[in-house]
Amino acid sequence: MSEANEANAVSRRTVLKGAGLTATAMAAAPSLLRAESPALRVTRERATQGSGPSLPSAAIVTLNRAGLGPRAGDVAAFQALGTTDESRITAWVGSQLNPGTIDDSGFQARIAAAGFESYGISTNPNALLATLWDWYVNGNAPSGNTSSSIPRDELVRATMMRAIYSRRQLVEVLADFWRDHFNVNTELSSYVRATVPHLELILRQRTFGRFRDMLGSVASSTAMLRYLDNYTSSNAGPNENFSRELFELHTLGAENYYGVLPQNEVPTDPQGIPIGYVDADVFEAVRCFTGWSFSHGNENDGDTGLFYYRPDWHDRFQKYVLGLFIPPDQVDLKDGNDVLDRLAAHPGTGRHIARKLCQKLISDTPPQSLIDSVAALFTEQWQAPDQLKQVYRAILLSDEFRTTWGEKIKRPFEIVVGAMRACSADFTMKMDDSDTNSFLWRYEQTGHELFVWPSPNGYPDARDAWQSMTPRVMTWRMCGWLVDFRDSNDNHYLDVLGQTPPSVRSSNELADYWIFRVLYRSMDPLNRAQIVQFMSQGVNPDLDLDLTNEGTRDRVRSMVGLLLMSPDFLWR
16 A cells, blocks of 8 residues: 555644744733743742752652652552652552553543544554554545544544553653654654554553563564655665664664764774664664565555565675674574664663663753663663563662652643643543544644654653743643633533532632642742732632632632642642
8 A cells, every 4th residue: 555645735733833833822821821920930930940849758759750640649549558758669669560450440441431443452463553554544444434643643542541540650651751762753654643553552562571572563563664764675775764763762872873983993892892883883784674664565465564574675695783793694584683682782772771761750860870770780681571670660769769859840741641630630532522622732732742743752851842932831821721621511621619628718728728739749938829819819818718709710720720830830
């Protein structure tokens, strides 16, 4: 099946993102944003410029960095896990590293209620891939709607609901990490849109296993083969895209790149293995992966969408990659698998992955001593079936994890998901649903839309990337919309008033109740004073307010919106 008819025009959403958002964002910002006080502005700037807050409880640290923020009852449940912070974190991590032991029936019921056609049709990767291809590439979908966007769009909704409602929170944080690490842009191709759920499934299934297995599954996945063009790479026309990103992003990282230096001049480690890679290693690897393709109706290959090796396309001559001599005429696929073995076992890969995981889970600039110890474990255990589980455990049980706070800020995905978790959102996202479409349309404007980052490096996960005007303002707008918006049944997405106890009536009580609900800890005193001032509007903050008055009710919702935009909520 050819992609020759695929539209090349820039989509409406791409135009909206690229044209004028910065100029119009402030003008369109809601009253919540305009209500920001000087005190909140000062501390917001602190949150994005690096002057961090004091260390909160282990529950807050853990649930906001190894999870996507606490829901009602999560902090109390965490506290009940032990008598010390160390014992509580150890118990929580132990449970989360074994997600099959965690009852997630509530989330599963919500997914079932969404009524998706393509999501979750199989947990067998090949069966899922073959079905997606048959339905959305070859046009045999049961519903008759064969758009290649359906699998991607259902996956977006399911991913958002998983993050909000699943009790297996570490899985969701790590899925977010690997999704960026092995990024594909679904806007590029109908093949990628149709098959990206297969890539997501293999990443999730390999999350707690061996990196080499994950790497091999990704290298042979239809979405990655199409996104980085290896599916057309042959001895007559080799394509460098996949091999370049395999070295630079997926394994060794740019930190281990020695440029155009001849292979025999790269320094070696005590075992005689080059400590980094050069362009010649990439070019040789390209030859190793010629013929790695998928079935798409070419040369009677069956048109199934499954991985398909084309031996006639393979460069069968000898190669030399990272000090490894690869003889000619090896059995099918061995050249490529030899390269993947070499990369997975290389200490440079351990350092690169360890650094990225520590940056995800601890700090934009984690201590080098921790990176080194995690990297050593990664490399030492590269053949262990639970290699990655061991690596995560080492990071999450480190002193650095427990004692670090405020050196990362939330990305838009984490802010929106955290807001919905904190406020106990009850929202099932469906296809062809006006409420869901409204939510996602506004979320897309934050700049963190799922599965569409254009380059292979994935969305950045550092403070500098997200503190600029456009993503921050559009995320604030999203939070303001969440607390104010009513769905088609006239129910608020975040039922702030419905969750406020009848006995909580004064401005001080309302502020303190919702500060704890949103933050699960006390707020910066200066910020709290401004929240109370906003709520009281010059009236004695200890006087009971009339919560039947619509103006007062609107102000309570706006107060919660301010809390979701506060610097206290941005830290992780």
